[in-house]
Amino acid sequence: MSFLNYLVSGLSLGSIYAIIALGYTMVYGIAKMLNFAHGDVIMVGSYVCFFAMMRFELPPVIGVLLAVLVCTILGIIIEKLAYKPLRSAPSLAVLITAIGVSYFLQNSALLLWTSNPKVFNSIVGKGSVNIGALSISYVTLLTVGICVVIMIVLTTFINTTKMGKAMRAVSEDKGAAQLMGIDVNKTISMTFAIGSGLAAIAGVLLCSAYPTLMPTTGSMPGIKAFTAAVFGGIGSIPGAFLGGILLGVIENFAKAYISTEFSDAIVFGVLIIVLLVKPAGLLGKQVNEKV
Secondary structure, three states, X not given: OOHHHHHHHHXXXXXXXXXXXXXXXXXXXXXXXXXXXXXXXXXHHHHHHHHHHHOOOOOHHHHHHHHHHHHHHHHHHHHHHHHHHHOXXXXXXXXXXXXXXXXXXXHHHHHHHOOOOEEOOOOOOOOEEEEOOEEEEHHHHHHHHHHHHHHHHHHHHHHHOHHHHHHHHHHHOHHHHHHOXXXXXXXXXXXXXXXXXXXXXXXXXXXXXXXXXXXOOOHHHHHHHHHHHHHHOOOOHHHHHHHHHHHHXXXXXXXXXXXXXXXXXXXXXXXXXXXXXOOOOOOOOOOOOOO
């Protein structure tokens, strides 16, 4: 496989990380919470799409829409039941709750669907476009295209719509935003809904590219996407996009040219080096706290 093929494959993987990282960075930027159950929402969305296409023989588009709908509702429920009561609690309590929700979703999936891996059929088939020695699969083209579209739409939504401006206000100061008449609870619920909907899309794209589905499918991609969000600057939407793309490319090149076994270690090593040089991430802003 040529250098360009490795690059394209890395961009595809990075685009998936970027979509997942956008959910992480939105929730942290607005609600100041680390939702470690985000990776398991990816898994739920993948299962919904899988059963819609395989069991009920629905078109892939309907399967994806059902996955987005279910994950959006699931995100709102998780926020209402697990995180809203802890809005004023210490961050450690929220973190432990997030881990608990993650294990709850994984074990629920084990009970419902067992641990047997399922083969996920790609939503766009297995064809590819050949340009000389370069071969680009339909899944890769779709993944990169969807990632760019999501990035543009999300940025426009945050910067121009009333809800987007409310999210920015809540991110800056919840108390002041509430005094200005903004419904903070509704805004945070909307943030979780959007992030969870994006997780469903990422899950379908992930399983289309790597067609094995099991209850732990979302765990490692979720951790790597969180790493991508930190890498780019958690709380920054462009940072999540850049971090995801770079992480995917670095991981793919590490597997190709260094070692498959040590690729994850190399990725996290690069993260450590970047954070030592720029603690807020590539596009993050350093915040000075008054004491």
